[in-house]
Amino acid sequence: xxxxxxxxxxxxxxxxxxxxxxxxLAVGVVALLAVAGVWFGAHQxxxxxxxxxxxxxxxxxxxxxxxxxxxxxSSREALASTEGRLLDPAVGTTMATAIxxxxxxDTSAPTEGSPAEQAxxxxxxxxxxxxxxxxxxxxxxxxxxxxxHFDLQQEADALAAATAxxxxxxxxxxxxxxxxxxxxxxxxxxxxxxxxxAAARATQVDAxxxxxxxxxxxxxxxxxxxxxxxxxxxxx
Numbered sequence: 001x002x003x004x005x006x007x008x009x010x011x012x013x014x015x016x017x018x019x020x021x022x023x024x025l026a027v028g029v030v031a032l033l034a035v036a037g038v039w040f041g042a043h044q045x046x047x048x049x050x051x052x053x054x055x056x057x058x059x060x061x062x063x064x065x066x067x068x069x070x071x072x073x074s075s076r077e078a079l080a081s082t083e084g085r086l087l088d089p090a091v092g093t094t095m096a097t098a099i100x101x102x103x104x105x106d107t108s109a110p111t112e113g114s115p116a117e118q119a120x121x122x123x124x125x126x127x128x129x130x131x132x133x134x135x136x137x138x139x140x141x142x143x144x145x146x147x148x149h150f151d152l153q154q155e156a157d158a159l160a161a162a163t164a165x166x167x168x169x170x171x172x173x174x175x176x177x178x179x180x181x182x183x184x185x186x187x188x189x190x191x192x193x194x195x196x197x198a199a200a201r202a203t204q205v206d207a208x209x210x211x212x213x214x215x216x217x218x219x220x221x222x223x224x225x226x227x228x229x230x231x232x233x234x235x236x
Contacts, residue, residue, distance in 0.1 A: 051115045053115065053116060053119040054118050054119040057120075057122035057123050057126070058109055058122055060122075060123075060126055061107060061125060064107075064129045064133070065107035065126075065129055068102055068107070068129045068132060068133055068136075071133060072136065074140075075098065075099050075102075075136050075139065076099055078095070078140060078144070079095050079096060079099065079143065082143055082144075082146075082150075085147050085150045085151065086143075087146050087153070091139075091142050091143055092143065094139050094142065095139040095140070095142075095143050098132070098139040099136070101135065102135075102136060105125070105128055105129060105132060151210060152208070152213065155210055155213040156207065158217050159205070159217040159220065162217050162220040162224070163220050165220075166223055166224040169197070169224045169227040169228050169231070170194060170197050170198075170201075173190055173193065173227045173228075174194065176190065176235060177194075177234075181234065182234035182235070186230070186233050186234040187234060189230045189233065189234075190227070190230035193223070193230040194227060197223040197224070197227050199223075200220050200222070200223040201220065201223070
């Protein structure tokens with residue numbers, strides 16, 4: 001007996017909708033994976049660039065940090081060496097403040113944040129270090145200038161005192177000559193000493209050059225010593 005084949009049936013509508021949803025979901029997943037891949041790649045590149053920027057920033061900071069440390073140390077020594085030798089004490093206070101600010105700056109590598117954020121932080125630190133270097137430089141110039149003028153004033157006072165002493169010795173020597181005592185050689189020696197004293201007294205001095213002032217003081221003192229010795233020889 002022959003058998004009959006049942007007729008083919010169309011898929012139910014709900015099955016078609018299910019397959020459509022699955023296909024759409026698959027497309028969405030693929031799209032999300034693609035987007036995630038793009039984001040991940042961009043993130044990796046950004047991280048790599050950030051690390052490169054950080055290395056460059058640290059390399060740029062290193063010599064500035066070293067220079068700042070060296071200048072801080074030398075500034076501290078300079079401040080100590082000028083203690084009690086300043087015309088304006090405020091200059092020393094300014095230097096002390098500049099040293100404190102330099103010492104307070106942390107130039108170590110940051111440990112928090114992304115590489116890009118750390119690189120930016122390092123750049124800010126380098127700029128801050130450069131600012132403190134400039135401040136220390138200006139404070140150092142002011143310190144040494146003020147200290148120089150303090151020393152110059154001290155030497156000027158010493159020259160004035162030495163000159164006054166010479167004038168007194170010269171007056172005594174002139175009186176000794178005027179008295180007409182002593183032998184000719186002694187009188188001649190005193191006259192020569194008085195002439196040398198007058199030359200020393202008349203020597204031009206650069207009042208802003210401490211070496212010039214010190215040299216003049218030495219010459220005046222030597223001249224006084226010579227006049228006093230010649231005056232004593234004439235009297236003896």
